[in-house]
Amino acid sequence: MTEAATTPAEPILEPELPIVDPHHHLWDRPAARGADLPPPRHPFEVLTRLSPRYLLDELLADLRRGHNVRATVFVQCGAMYRADGPAHLRPVGETEFVNGVAAMTASGIYGEVRACAGIVGHVDLTQDEGLVAEALERHLQVAPDRFRGIRHSASWDADPAVLGPLHRGAAGLYASDAFRRGFARLAPLGLSFDAWLLEPQIGELTDLARAFPETPIILDHVGTPLGIGAYAGRREERFGVWRDALAELARCPNVVVKVGGLAMPFAGFASFQSRPPASSEQLAAEWRPYVEATIETFGPERCMFESNFPVDLGSCSYDVLWNAFKRLAKGCSADEKAALFSGTATRVYRLALP
Template identity: 55%
Template sequence: MTETKSGTQGAILPSADPNWLALREEAILEPDLPIIDPHHHLWDAPRSPRYLAGELQRDAQAGHNIVGTVFADCTEGYRTDGPENMRPVGETEFVTAIADQCEAGVYRPAGLCAGIISYADLREGEGVRAVLEAHIAAGKGRFKGIRQSTSWDPNPEIRTTMRTPPEGLLRDEQLRRGFACLAPLGLTFDSWVYHHQLSDVADLAAAFPDTAIVLDHVGGPVGIGPYAGRRDEVFAQWKAGILEVARHPNVSVKLGGLAMRLGGFGFHERPVPPSSEDLAAAWRPYIETCIEAFGPDRAMFESNFPVDQLSCSYAVLWNGFKRLAAGASADEKAALFSRTAARVYGIGHVLR
């Protein structure tokens, strides 16, 4: 394994060796099941691994029936001049250009990047509306909302984003004035927090019941640093937070992100990549807790690629998810793998 420094993010991001990933190959389970991947990134050098339209197409055509995807904010393609608050609109412009190529048949399937989640700083308050409207115009119908990562921990080792937010940002009154601009524009909010911050998400959801909130990466259970060796304790705290958040019907959850180093499962340290059975066994308590709490109609499997590529290939990851959903009905599988994402992000056309 290697660690690569991202010049764009200014943080050390672990990266998988493709030769190591190639040591694990599996037959594709349920190859005809339609999948919308509601959370992936795209980026170019100096980040590693490079992950642009060609790499996304490679994974989407690796055997699973990927019919559409949603791009998630990762500070890529920002404008380099003009007003600072408008520079994130460049990310939407960058992804829209790729989505146009997909619809034109340059990349397949046509539904790649059918939805775009980018960034706007809600701490601008009511002034953020102009930024949101610029994103909407740039997205040509694909811009669906923003993600403002608020993941915070007192230990500097626990860091997963470029921006280091202050503690309790979701409760900040100025941010909430900006947050109030989302629902009138029909936009969603992706929330990235760690397990001990879940009460902040619940409080936000209660204050804005008409805004669609998506909890990323099963609510961020941490298993490294000061949390290493405390899995049972962390799980209990995390589960209590998940149940609190799930009581709010305007919140959905993304089922994934557990292959990151953050979770402490250590798959990336093995001599051979884990099998889909290995992934399913390790992640089952988290995935089943979320599905039971939110229900299939408010839960969606996600790849979080290429970040989760640290531990496994795209094909093995989705096999793992299919093993976790093996006992679900056909209707429940449709929700978990495509229908929930299609509804939340308004991209149902990719299923036709």
């Protein structure tokens, strides 16, 4: 198994600052465990082997590393789908599973943290409208106090080497008539939409946001800047293209951004799987251009720092990641920090916290 990024312990910066982590996953992937697995063919395969199991125990261990994490939001990752029954309802199993985890921490026996206080599930919006409507209603039925929306990723690139095992689907998902018919079902139910795509696709999300101004849209991972595959060595060259696309997206008032995901391999930063592991200072230096441009473009009230754990484990530990964000926010006012670290997430995902 590939070695995890076990960054040497660092003092926790601003340990009292309240945090709501708006993006993490839970899963159990037995197929990713074992010493006889073939060598990974893509950096993303490294990540699944670093954390084949990430359930409540593992999440709580990260939440207890010293930062003042008050609550979290779970985001779909294909975990615990139902093994049988109608295909369009199988993703409801993930929401059932996560709602149970949320109920465990809501009991208070694990402390004051409220894990999975908000849940983002999955529905295939390209299905028949009736199936989409039934699936959305079922998610709401199994987690009425926590289900907040769905994520239907559109990530795609002409070079399969960019996404590796995640290369699937086809280009132009968010523009398709079938997708938009399903998407139209979200706003009447008060649901939001999380979007994961790649930097060259940001314009597709802008078109979608303009077509549905009443639907809250959250862009994940600052639009996933690229620096591998066909984009290797071109990250700095593409920075202006990314920044301009983000500025156009920011003209849509119904869009907010999750600031994070830069520890994934897609940007091609030196910190991914570095030995020794990167410090929070190095991470902050690498991520600074993207983080500062995003906050400047959208404003703190439309940005929220995210952990993207356990995926971001490939570059750092949970405590070091939040230290990096705190370094990046050093020049912000108290009100701006409150928005970035907890306020925006609490508002956008409508979290009811003690």
